[in-house]
Amino acid sequence: MSTPPRGVTGNILTSDAAGAARTETAPFGHALVRAAEQDPRIVGLTADLGKYTDIHVFAEKFPARFFQMGMAEQSLVGAACGLARTGCVPFATTYGVFATRRAYDFIAIGAALGRANVKIIAGLPGLTTGYGGTHQAIEDLALMRSIPGLTVIDPCDATETAQATAAIALHDGPVYMRLLRGVVPVTLEPHNKFEIGKARLLLDGTDVAYISTGLMTTRTLEAARILAATGIKAAVLHVSTLKPFDRAAVGALLSRVPRVVTAENHVVTGGLASAVADLAVDERLAIRLKRVGIPDCFCESGSLPYLAERYAMTAAHLVKAAQEILK
Amino acid sequence: MNELPLTRDPAALRTRAKALRRHVLRMAEIVGQGYVGQGLGIADVLTVIYFSELRTRPAEPGWVDRDRFVLSTGHYAIGLYAALAEAGIIPVAELATYGADGSRLEMSAPETTPGVEMTGGSLGHGLAQSVGMALGLRLQGRDARVFNLLSDGECQEGSTWEAALAGAHHRLDRLIAIIDCNNQQADGAPAKVMGLEPLHEKWAAFGWHTQRVNGNDIPALLAAFTQIRATPGKPHAIVVDTLMGKGVKTFEEREKNHFIRVAPEEWALANRQLEESA
Known part of the structure; x- marks a missing residue:
């Protein structure tokens, strides 16, 4: 892991908006x-x-x-x-x-x-x-x-x-x-309309599938763009409703693209990664899965860029996870 | 549709309370055990609430302008079902299914049963939900009242006091909390489990118009509710001291009676004692 950037914790109103275009x-x-x-x-x-x-x-x-x-x-x-x-x-x-x-x-x-x-x-x-x-x-x-x-x-x-x-x-x-x-x-296009219980394929690809929820989808989209420049086609499925879980959309993607990276702003147990793994077992889908998210620990306090780096949740980490799963 | 007729006649209410107690005994006899002590002890309070205070339409349990009776202590269901049957909200014949597999009259009252406003049983929810109901009814300009029956033991739940703060802060004077002090919780008397007294002073200090009466004294209960109508601007608490098993001597005298186990031959005696009671 690279050395995390040093910042300051800031006040309680710290947001993830730093550097966002809109x-x-x-x-x-x-x-x-x-x-x-x-x-x-x-x-x-x-x-x-x-x-x-x-x-x-x-x-x-x-x-x-x-x-x-x-x-x-x-x-x-x-x-x-x-x-x-x-x-x-x-x-x-x-x-x-x-x-x-x-x-x-x-x-x-x-x-x-x-x-x-x-x-x-x-x-x-x-x-x-x-x-x-x-x-x-x-x-x-x-x-x-x-x-x-x-x-x-x-x-x-x-x-x-x-x-x-x-x-x-x-x-x-x-x-x-x-x-x-x-x-x-603001990172999603407004035409990409939210519906309760519907996962949305924001980007199609055949080499690796990112399945992400919450703000991590901003980062999986960025990771997919970085991968595209190296010739790797990544799909991005955004699952903003964890429950009811869109088994049809997730299952269809797992069947088509079995190399999968999940990404969630949450511990990697019990959330999105677990829902994907449960589905793969239920449907007998042979997938390779890498889970990006918070490890099984309480986290430090710190600036948001520091925390993202510290717990390996940046776009760069998502790129690395995809590359590893493609080896 | 017709509202349930209400009365302030103590003799008529005593007769009704005895009818509730008969239902409670019959239900307890069928399952052979249970919360018969609570059902008998609270029968006078339920009678006064249902037949003297609560505006309901038996044929229309979801009437939007109804007064709400919220039972926190789900295990008092045996008493509530008796009241609902006497009020004509559920059929009397259905009481025979109390506690049976597949029955909607579960041992702890589920809100899927007509007349049950909230699923109680996880103690400490009732007052918080009652606060919300009172806020909602007031916002909608309805003059309906909300009655919450909770128990002494339930005053050990922190959420009860969170809700007590909210009731006073929002000046919910159409909210009435009835705290049943039967001096018996699962592990024994509250004084030994976790002391609660002085309850009157605690509720008063939280900003509630508070009274303490004998919960097995129907005229005293009627007077307390009269006092409530004359006291606007604050939520109301009535701490009611009740005797578990009231009306059946053998149950009144039992020492550890949160959940009574009764031998089959005891029911005939219990029924006889109830009929002989005042």
Whole structure:
């Protein structure tokens, strides 16, 4: 591994937008306002993180439809479930670590078993914060994916965050969505429209298949471009809905391109890589799989470029993973 | 569709409470054991809520303007089913399936059963969801109230106090928490398991209009609910002290009775004691 660049952790508003050609500010907050203008059932809640999860945009526009729950995540999710039972469509925000670690039972029983129409919006997914293990939601997808009936989404960029917000507002059922907040890069084309449960082939190729979720798809697209310059044709399948998992699209790609690199902003167990491996076993597909993501450890705090380098999650690492699997 | 008629006549409510207790005994006898102590102990509270306070339409359990009764303690289902049957929300004949494989009257009440607002059982959820319901109903301009029955032991769950803060902060004066103090949790008396008292002072300190009454005294319960109507601006807590097994002497006197095991020959005596009780 090359020496990681030395940076500074920065403040809690650190974003992954550095160096991005295009960005949008608070795509979730603005998309929620647009949805709420159409649908009076939509309400918002937060657990003392309104400013840090972009829902303050909604709160300013619809103060009567916004409920501050204080630093109390069980109460946050429980109240959201109660609101849903009266016909409201609640969007509840906090950080992923607090939603999934503190309020797990409330999501599993209140939201999922109860089929409550609740949307849990979870900030700081994976390594998108300079803070360490207390704030980095590195295993949230594994936890949420194992809950029956819960829809689990990890959007890639500002465009998809806005599209997914609109889509889950219309979807009747409990949803856990990871949130990219603040200044968020725009890397996907708007015509490439998000649909719940649909994986999208962003780039076709025959030599190696990248299957990625969340912000890692920005990096798999970059890695595919680097590989193309060396004559290697890489496919990029973007799986932003972890659950329900698009078995048809993933299975079709595995059958056609059996050399596979998965990429996720999450530990490599229990998330996307595991879902791909499960499918390969179920369908008896002989694939070679390399898993790029966070190893089985709590991570350091640090600047985002430092963390990406430290845990081998950059485009360069994805190129290397593809080259190794092609040997 | 018709609303369930309500009454404030103590004699009529006592008769109804005895009917609930008969259902509870019959259900417990069929399964041979269970939460008969809780079902008997809470029968007066459920009677006053369902037949004196709660606005419902038995033929339309999902009526949007209904008052909500949220049962946190799923294992009190035996009492709830008795009340739902007496209210005409579920058929009386169905009570015979309580706890049977494939029955919708599970030992812990699932929300798929008509009249059950929330799946309780994982303790500490009910008050948080009730806060959300009260927020939603107020936002929609409905004057429906939300009644949450929780237990003394449930006050050991931190989430109960998170929700208590929220109820007071948002001034949910159409939210009523009824805390059943039967002084018995799974491992014994709360004073030995994890002390809870003084409960009245705790709820009051959290900003709730709080009363403490004998939960087996129907006139006292009626007076408490009257007091609630006269006290706007705050959520309401009624700490009710109840006697587990109330109405059946042999169960009242049993020492460890969170989950009662009853010998087959005891049921005839229990039924006789219930009929002889006041």
